[in-house]
Amino acid sequence: MPKPAYHILVCANQRPPGHPRGSCGENGATDVLQRMQAGIESKGLFEKAIMSTTSCLGPCSMGPMVIVYPDGVWYNKVKPEDVDEILDSHIGNGQKVDRLVMDDALWG
Numbered sequence: 690m691p692k693p694a695y696h697i698l699v700c701a702n703q704r705p706p707g708h709p710r711g712s713c714g715e716n717g718a719t720d721v722l723q724r725m726q727a728g729i730e731s732k733g734l735f736e737k738a739i740m741s742t743t744s745c746l747g748p749c750s751m752g753p754m755v756i757v758y759p760d761g762v763w764y765n766k767v768k769p770e771d772v773d774e775i776l777d778s779h780i781g782n783g784q785k786v787d788r789l790v791m792d793d794a795l796w797g
């Protein structure tokens with residue numbers, strides 16, 4: 690297997706319902722993960738991108754969070770229906786999806 694050009698990280702952290710920080714899991718990360726895995730497979734992107742799940746990445750209230758390296762692009766509030774656009778535009782054509790990029794100002 691050749692070294693993939695992209696590494697996609699998807700936060701899969703799940704906190705109990707009502708936790709003050711919330712979590713990507715509570716916001717639908719499982720559906721995003723499933724769609725991402727299926728998309729990588731159906732689009733034949735195995736040799737271009739690898740996906741890993743992570744624990745908390747920090748901005749929990751903005752989740753589900755997806756990060757694409759080596760570009761260091763942090764996508765926030767990703768919905769399952771956004772996944773194809775990330776795969777087609779960013780992974781397929783090297784163009785980040787601006788409308789999903791988290792604003793750096795939200796780091797505080």
Ligand code: FES
Binds near residue numbers: 700702711744749
């Ligand atoms: S739970 Fe996903 S960023 Fe914290």
